[in-house]
Amino acid sequence: MTLLLKAESITKRYGAVVALSDGGLELEQGEIHALLGANGCGKSTLCKIIAGTVAKNSGTLSILGRAVEIGGPREAEALGVALFYQELSLVPQLSVADNIFLGREQRSGAGFLDARALRRDTEQLIARFAEVAGAGFSADALVSDLSPDQRQIVEILKVLARKPRIIIFDEATAALDRNQVALFFAILRELKAEGVSSIFITHRMDEVFEITDRITVMRNGATVARFVTAETDRQAVVHAMVGDVTALAERPAARPRSDKPARLVLESVGNKRVQQVSLSLRPGEIVGLGGLQGQGQSSLLQGLFGAAPFTSGTIRLDGEQVRISRPSHAIGKGIAYVSGDRGRDAAFHGRSIFENIAAASFSKERPAMVWPGRLRERFTKAAATLSTKYAGLSAPIGSLSGGNQQKIFIARWLATQPSVLLLDDPTKGIDLGAKADFFALARRLADEGAAILFYSSEDAELLSLCDRILVFNSGAVAGELEGEALTAYNLTNAAYGRAA
Template sequence: MTKLKLSGVSKAYGATLALRRGDLELDTGEVHVLIGANGSGKSTLCKIVAGSVRPDAGDVLLDGRAVTVSGPRAAQALGIGIFYQELSLADHRSVAENICLPDLPKQSGFFIDRAALRQKAERYIALFEAVAGAELRADTNVDDLRADQRQLVEIMKALATEAPVLIFDEPTSALDRAQVDRFFEILRGLRNDGRSIVFISHRMDEIFAIGDRVTVIRDGETIGTMAIAETTPEAVIHMMVGEQEELAAPQQAAPPSHAASTDAALTVENLTGAGFRDVSFTVRRGEILGLGGLHGQGQSALLKALFGAPPPSAGEARIARERLRTDSPRSAIAQGVAYVSGDRSRDGVITGRPILENVTPIHALRNRLVLARPGRLAEKALPALKALNTKFAGLSHSIGSLSGGNQQKIVIARWLIDKPDILLLDDPTKGIDLSAKTDLFALIRRLAEEGLAIVLYSSEDAELLNNADRILVFNGGAVSRELSGAERTRYNLYQAAYEAA
């Protein structure tokens, strides 16, 4: 019997279409898996069900009745609970308060019933007692817990809603094997009790261990649904890839045409840090090395560690034959390393300041400028801005007067006034338009042809497949496979990203 049905659901954010056509049928007493690449629309679909995102079109039926999920409270009233991929815990509150947050027990209609709160929380803590660790207690503050324990608290919070429909958006990403096994035991018990569960995972072994059916979403559209018992991991990946098994759509960019030097520009040996482990590779002068895999598998953390923000905990990196000092970004900059983040609002632009001040701080740092005339700085900045086809009215205008794409061009241009030896690109095109992306990748290839060594992480597979000479696929914080030449296909990229880590 169908418990929940979504038909033709869509959602756009301005010009960005997050979900073109989302269809899903969830049966009573079923674990239904959603799978798709980064940005395919899985999380958007689930947030629509949970009321945190309102659809632009489409129908949502619950028990055969059309419903409007106007917000999280409405979802709760309809019997829908969700585990969010981005944890929604109150850091400075206790474990018990977080678990019971959706429905705090009250006394006298106003005051929190502390005894009932603790009793309810301990019931869910006990479910994970053997795998959670002694520190996870009802009265422990959430900010004193490890990452895996915090994730368990978020899971308990979803379970405590006692909702007939439960949605789990990548709930196992920070859990160890024993914790995952225990969680799956609990989910099987809920399924046997008639609960309906939507489960998003990027691990193929988990999908086949817990799912009854799997629905594949690709490029914002539901492609199809299969019974887990009647399919294979290879068939699921083929459905995710579609007909584009080779290089991605040619309109994005032309494949690299340059020949890399044999000289090693950057050598990384057994580098380990927060979010990644035992990573080794070499980048040659004139080479674009891609970092692929699902979002959050250690790619960004690796690039930040090479830039000293924060430093790695073990291993070594060398520029040519000189040891790379990763104690701070200042040290990395002094050795010719540049880092560009896709999160320009946090790691890029200097808000409220003129374009000139945003484009020249690295030049000032590298040349130890204490005082400088704006005219001289403008002479240095303009060629770099022109190389990126940056559109702006004047260097004295605020950075906030520019579009997102042009703001990102400013962030990139600041590194090109005094060209670095190593360019680390951390999802640099996130949130910018196609025209700006085209300009950026044309420049990246030109810089590579001039001998720059480039390490590129992108959450968009097409950008890697069309621009990187080689791709290191990350899975679980480590490199699971290297793809080069004819091996650079969507199928191989997805297979390495989704296989058991």
């Protein structure tokens, strides 16, 4: 076997945050190579560095034994590296050929499109996939007339048209159904036979064992293990992803399970991104939503809050069936939603802290008139529960640090005295001190009787705070962990899909 790509001791820092401390990858010619790891382990950063969309701070990259510097996506392309995006947008009004060569059209001498060359190249590409492509798939077919499977092929042809030696598939199968995955794997094997190498990132462990030749595992920004797929098993791989289990933070003593009737019950709710999720949440309980990022955790919370309503299933609050089709319904029923994306989802930029806190209370209590003087005390108290540091309620929200801003947005909901809290990765990008304050608060609110659903992209946060964890994979609950089963190993294992 020939070593095609070698990445060694790659590092990448974003300000004070180290995304990669020791990234490494060895890719052989004509292999399918899985890159695995928990959220934030650095696998996406490493891929972006190889594809030239992110610049490394140090380390070496070599292709076929020759050291290379990849300064940008164009240079990566010239070296034969291609990145495959699932949501790479096709233009439905254009033909297959036009889509494949969009932006990279061949020109004739006078600078016009060389239609003949375009057609010839497209037909050569398509011929390779004649067996799998199905009827009606030709260079001139409009993309809008193609089936979803065929569009998938166009996406792949678009990558292949650049004649790459290395293709990075980052969650390429995430949105595919079973048949499409089978088709995709057939194409992957075809490429392999032609000597093209693939780096394959997925959140489904059974796919890893079905298709890949070797596995590289990353943890906390470093490459920690390499396996030959045929010589290992799921357990060994997951152990490598989780690392030394004893090094985990101490969990607080398990609290007796509350025997109060459930406050919130979901019965097979679903929408575009959430599939048939059922759960029940008691007062005083903190239930975590775990799994890799983007597996439907946020969508569940937003669905429950009415921001992206469920299209099926039922919601019960205190035993009573309720309909929540917009946020005001949820707020009226005592549900609060704290987003981790403060700038986009929460901040009223340029407005005062007072106004930023008031918004939710006004929606819930619906006063016609506003008397700021009478509300100041109440809002000050809400902000004080989180030991927020601020100059005064009339200071603009932008005068606060990220962590303190997030405290204000939590205070916004505390002022409504919610009975159900939906926390959507709320600690994203805030400092450790603010995180600690936040955890203490969540625990206290639960002890006072609130029911909390908590999604975090950091497994350690879930394990240290939650009474139970529902692990998501592809929009559905892939496992539920409780008591002794609340371990990093089980969490990662479940995150990569149900064990076959």
